[in-house]
Amino acid sequence: xSVHQATQIEPEQARALLKALADPLRLxxxxxxxxxxxxxxxxxxxxxxxxxxxxxxxxxxxxxxLLADRQEGRWIYYSLRSEAIEQLRGWxxxxxxxxxxxxxxxx
Numbered sequence: 001x002s003v004h005q006a007t008q009i010e011p012e013q014a015r016a017l018l019k020a021l022a023d024p025l026r027l028x029x030x031x032x033x034x035x036x037x038x039x040x041x042x043x044x045x046x047x048x049x050x051x052x053x054x055x056x057x058x059x060x061x062x063x064x065x066l067l068a069d070r071q072e073g074r075w076i077y078y079s080l081r082s083e084a085i086e087q088l089r090g091w092x093x094x095x096x097x098x099x100x101x102x103x104x105x106x107x
Contacts, residue, residue, distance in 0.1 A: 009087040013065070017088045020064035025049070026057050030066065030080065037079040 009017075020026060028047055032038060038046075044054050058078060061067045065084045070077050 009091045011091075014088060014091045016064050017066060017084065020060050020066055023057065023060075025053075026061055029054070029057055029061060033067070033078060033080045037077050039075050039077050041075065043078070 021030065025047070029043065032043055032046055040051065040054065040058070043049075043058075044051050047054065049057075058067065058069075062069060062078075066081055067078050068081050069079075
């Protein structure tokens with residue numbers, strides 16, 4: 001996959017990602033997963049959250065496309081989807097590049 005393909009994202013998808021990241025607890029989950037895949041029980045312990053509250057936030061992040069999960073026995077492990085983060089980064093970079101454009105002269 002080329003860099004250009006990795007950064008292509010629709011504005012609606014970017015809004016969904018940003019909305020999912022807007023909650024402070026979800027940002028903590030993202031930061032905790034930045035070090036690699038984690039079991040729900042480890043995340044709940046590290047973030048001092050009840051499992052039902054954590055499960056809600058994990059669901060929101062997964063639905064937005066930011067997380068992948070896998071089940072092993074009775075445990076569920078979550079990890080960041082780096083491609084989603086890269087797409088959002090690319091979208092934000094494109095916005096930043098467009099900010100430098102001069103205004104069109106008024107007629």
